[in-house]
Amino acid sequence: MAGDLKKVAYYPGCALEGTGHSYNRSTKEVGKALGLELVELKNWNCCGAMEVKNVDPQVQTYLSARNLTIAQDMGFDTVMAPCNGCYHNLKKAEYDLAHNPHAAEVTERISKKAGHKAYEPGGVETIHALDWIKHGVGEAELRQRAKGKLAGLKVANYYGCMYTRPRHIFPEKDQGTGSESTSKPHFMDDILAAAGAENVEFPLKTACCGGAHSLSDSDISTKLVLNILTTAEACGAEVIATECPTCHSGLEMHQVRAEKVLGRKTSVKILYFTQLLGMALGLSAKKVGVQENLSDPSEFLRRKGLG
Amino acid sequence: MPIHEKSLIRPENLITNDSLVIDGVDVSGHWSTFIKSRTITDYNEAMEDEIAALPGGENIHRCWQCGSCTNACTVNAVNPDFNPRYWIYLIRQGLEEELLRDKDIIWQCVSCNKCTYACPRDVLPEGVMKATAHWLELKGHTPKSPSTHFDEGFTESILATGKIEEGRVLRTFFQRTGQPLNQPWLVALVGGLVKRFPLGYLIRMGWSTVFRPRTSNWRRTGRAIEEYVSERRAEQAKALGLDTKGGH
Ligand code: SF4
Ligand code: SF4
Numbered sequence: 001m002a003g004d005l006k007k008v009a010y011y012p013g014c015a016l017e018g019t020g021h022s023y024n025r026s027t028k029e030v031g032k033a034l035g036l037e038l039v040e041l042k043n044w045n046c047c048g049a050m051e052v053k054n055v056d057p058q059v060q061t062y063l064s065a066r067n068l069t070i071a072q073d074m075g076f077d078t079v080m081a082p083c084n085g086c087y088h089n090l091k092k093a094e095y096d097l098a099h100n101p102h103a104a105e106v107t108e109r110i111s112k113k114a115g116h117k118a119y120e121p122g123g124v125e126t127i128h129a130l131d132w133i134k135h136g137v138g139e140a141e142l143r144q145r146a147k148g149k150l151a152g153l154k155v156a157n158y159y160g161c162m163y164t165r166p167r168h169i170f171p172e173k174d175q176g177t178g179s180e181s182t183s184k185p186h187f188m189d190d191i192l193a194a195a196g197a198e199n200v201e202f203p204l205k206t207a208c209c210g211g212a213h214s215l216s217d218s219d220i221s222t223k224l225v226l227n228i229l230t231t232a233e234a235c236g237a238e239v240i241a242t243e244c245p246t247c248h249s250g251l252e253m254h255q256v257r258a259e260k261v262l263g264r265k266t267s268v269k270i271l272y273f274t275q276l277l278g279m280a281l282g283l284s285a286k287k288v289g290v291q292e293n294l295s296d297p298s299e300f301l302r303r304k305g306l307g
Numbered sequence: 308m309p310i311h312e313k314s315l316i317r318p319e320n321l322i323t324n325d326s327l328v329i330d331g332v333d334v335s336g337h338w339s340t341f342i343k344s345r346t347i348t349d350y351n352e353a354m355e356d357e358i359a360a361l362p363g364g365e366n367i368h369r370c371w372q373c374g375s376c377t378n379a380c381t382v383n384a385v386n387p388d389f390n391p392r393y394w395i396y397l398i399r400q401g402l403e404e405e406l407l408r409d410k411d412i413i414w415q416c417v418s419c420n421k422c423t424y425a426c427p428r429d430v431l432p433e434g435v436m437k438a439t440a441h442w443l444e445l446k447g448h449t450p451k452s453p454s455t456h457f458d459e460g461f462t463e464s465i466l467a468t469g470k471i472e473e474g475r476v477l478r479t480f481f482q483r484t485g486q487p488l489n490q491p492w493l494v495a496l497v498g499g500l501v502k503r504f505p506l507g508y509l510i511r512m513g514w515s516t517v518f519r520p521r522t523s524n525w526r527r528t529g530r531a532i533e534e535y536v537s538e539r540r541a542e543q544a545k546a547l548g549l550d551t552k553g554g555h
Contacts, residue, residue, distance in 0.1 A: 014471035045469035045522040050418055052465060054437055054458045056539055057362045059532055063465065066528070106535065113531035165420035166431075182424070208381040208419035216453035217415055223385055224417075 005136030008127070009076035010038035011067055013086035014046050020083065020245025022289030026274035027082050027129055029288055033281045034137050034145070038080065041070045047081075047089040050212050050246075057096075058106040064093035065107050065119035072123045082129035082274070084244035088162035088169070090126040095169040097121040128163065129274065130187040130243055131180075139194040146280040148196035153304060155276070156202040156237035156268075157188045158228065160247040164206055182206075188243055188273050195280035200235045204228050209254075211246040218257065225254035229266040238300070241273040248272060252294040269297040279306040314387055316342055350401035353548075358398055358442050360546035363434025370395045376422035376432040382415055389415060391422055391432045394439060406439075407448060414440040414452035445547055466529045466536075469522025 016024035031038050044067050046052075048060030068090060071079040081087040096103040098121035111118035127135075133142075164170065164182040173180045180187050185206065189199045207228055210221030228251065232240050242248040251270045258264045271293070278288035285291070285298065285307025301307045320343040326335045358364040370392075377383050377392040389412055397406045416436035423433050443449045451459075464471050522528075 018471075043522055043524075045525070045528075046465045046471050048465070049471065052458070052462050053362075054441075054455075055462045056536055058539075059462075059536060062532065110528070110531045110535055113534070114528035161419040161421075164424075166423040208417050208421070210381075210417050212418040213415065213454055216456070217417075220382065220385055220415060220417065224381065 005036065005078065005127075005132055007037040007039065008132065008136075009071040009074060009079040009124075010040045011044060011047075011071070011079050011081045011086055011090070012040065013044075013081060013083045014049070015083050015085070015245035015249075019249045019294075022292035023082055023245050023248065023272045023274060025287075025289035025292070026272055026278050029283055030133070030274045030278045030281065033278065033283060034133070034141075036132065036136050039074070039076070041067055041079070042074065044070060047086045049085055049089070058103055059110075060089060061093045061096045061103045062107045062110045064089045065097060066111070066114075066116070068093065068124045068126070069111070069117055069119040072119070073117075076124060078125050078127060080127050080129060080132045082243070083246070084128075084160055084162035085246055087126060087128045091169045093119070094121050094124075094126060095171075128187075128243070130163075130191065133191055133277070134187045139190055142191060142194035142277075146195035146277075149280040149282070149306070150192065150195045150197035150276060153197045153276075153306075154236050154238045155192055155197045155199050156232035156235055156240045157185075157192065157199060157205060157273075158202070158207075158232075158240050158242055158247065158251075159185045159188065159205050160211070160242075160244050161206065161208050162244065188241060192241060192273060192276060195277055197241075197276070197280075200232075200237045202232060202235050202237065204231050209247050209250040211250045214246075214250050214253065218254070221250060222254045222257045222261065225251055226258045226262070226264055226266070229255060229258070229268055230264075233266060233268050237268055239269045239271055239276070239297075241271060241276055243273050249294060255295065269300050270295060271297060276306075283307075315390075315393060319343075320345070347402065349404070351403035352401050354401050354403055354406075354442075355399050357547050358435070358438050361438040361441050361445075361543055363431065363436075364438030364442075365434070366428075366430045367395060367398065367435050367438075369428045370399065370430045370432075371428055372396060373427060375425040375427065376430070379421040379425040381417055381419045381421055386412065386415075388412060391416075391436060395430070395432065395435060398435075398439065407443075410443050410449050413443065414449070414454050416440070442547070445544070445549060466533055469525040469528065 012024050028038060045063060047067065048063040052063065053060040068079065079090065081090055097107060097119065108118045164173065164185055167174070167182045170182065173182050183206075193199055204227070208224055209228060210217070210224040214221050229240070240251060242251065248270060255266055255270070258266065271290070275288040275290060279285060279301070285301055288307070290297065290301065290307060322341045322343055323336065324339045327339045328334070355367060359367050372392060372395070374392045377390050380389065380391060382389040388409060394406060394409065394413065413436060416433065418433055418437075420433050423431050426432055440452065444451055444455060
């Protein structure tokens with residue numbers, strides 16, 4: 001992990017300004033509570049999401065690289081992206097620019113025409129919000145600060161696709177003890193366990209929610225999400241903790257759709273891990289944006305004495 | 308020999324004789340299942356190269372047909388007809404007609420990259436699926452899929468403003484695919500939200516239609532990207548032997 005994580009560049013991305021607003025809010029609040037400073041990238045642009053690459057992958061690389069240039073110009077060597085899609089794309093740009101001469105050439109060319117310096121790989125390290133908290137604060141301090149506030153809360157940790165796949169763009173993962181695993185990720189488990197939560201054994205941690213076709217092929221997405229929800233319930237979870245706005249809103253949306261279209265009702269709650277952690281640190285449900293989620297878990301949270 | 312992946316054989320090509328004796332051995336019913344032999348005359352020899360010329364298809368030649376991609380595939384678990392390994396085989400053999408039988412489901416790949424994770428040959432099957440779906444559209448075998456509409460709406464928004472405004476992308480998407488916005492489940496979803504926070508939510512909705520989030524001084528950048536994209540489109544059309552006059 002690069003330098004000091006107490007102050008890093010922050011790339012929220014488009015989703016966190018829209019449907020994922022509560023993730024944005026809770027991430028910032030948790031940072032504040034833990035003494036981690038975030039400096040938002042100036043005049044950032046969309047990373048290309050999942051869609052641009054299907055039109056042209058090199059354009060996605062350029063779009064992501066432009067944000068890395070901004071981070072570098074602002075004097076940072078680390079940029080934190082809480083959205084799996086953004087995190088994945090910045091990582092992929094880093095990889096492609098180092099390994100694919102054609103990608104480097106296109107980025108060079110578009111950057112020049114757009115009037116800014118082209119990003120050179122190796123300049124900035126992209127980290128996820130999970131890395132940021134796990135390495136910037138650590139479990140010992142979290143344990144001390146949260147005082148077991150999440151005790152008795154049964155959580156299934158859901159990481160989705162983009163946090164671990166494809167493996168080659170995450171060279172720091174699968175490096176033995178202490179590093180993140182691509183087959184069985186555990187950073188979110190570790191963080192929530194430190195806050196007192198009881199993590200259930202959940203086999204679908206990196207299953208796909210169908211987010212890419214959440215709307216264009218909603219029937220498949222509903223089936224995939226329903227599988228995740230019912231499996232979490234079968235594993236004894238009361239809450240699914242998420243770390244990606246696309247997964248999160250996909251789960252929330254298709255939980256409703258499964259009930260309305262397939263008549264399959266599930267009651268497991270869906271919350272961002274930053275919302276759970278924030279409440280464990282004593283922040284109110286409102287402060288971590290629970291009211292901005294699509295589903296309404298307030299009754300459940302009251303029962304658990306949270307928020 | 309047992310017939311593996313029986314689902315790949317058309318039912319009309321499976322022959323079973325209710326009563327059959329061959330050389331004095333009774334092979335009636337189940338024991339006499341045969342696959343009708345067939346002769347293929349038209350191979351599309353250009354198909355593999357054409358798909359390899361599209362983004363994502365570059366590594367298709369590396370496939371050694373191990374089947375790990377299909378085994379790991381998210382969509383295959385929901386629909387057994389969704390079979391990346393098989394389609395790669397058909398493309399490499401030039402069996403266009405066979406591939407076209409599945410043309411309406413290839414776009415359904417959810418880009419989960421489970422296949423990429425499992426593939427021992429760095430084929431990037433996810434990319435091959437995208438390239439194949441793209442090829443089918445460019446060749447006129449399929450209309451633009453809902454997913455392509457979504458990708459294009461999204462990309463247009465970025466080229467125009469540097470950012471995504473979800474509300475606008477959604478409206479464009481529903482419009483282009485002709486889906487009503489008043490589907491019961493969408494109404495239930497939005498209804499629940501509005502009930503809880505009528506004011507804040509409506510303000511936010513209204514706000515984003517007036518003030519689109521945008522990256523400032525984006526015009527020059529947007530234009531540079533557009534230029535590159537149209538150049539690439541022309542190159543691809545040429546690789547596929549398409550008339551470029553009507554191109555982007
Ligand atoms: S996993 Fe890779 S090598 Fe194996 S069949 Fe699929 S694409 Fe081919
Ligand atoms: S990326 Fe597509 S082809 Fe690959 S496993 Fe996922 S759904 Fe299947």
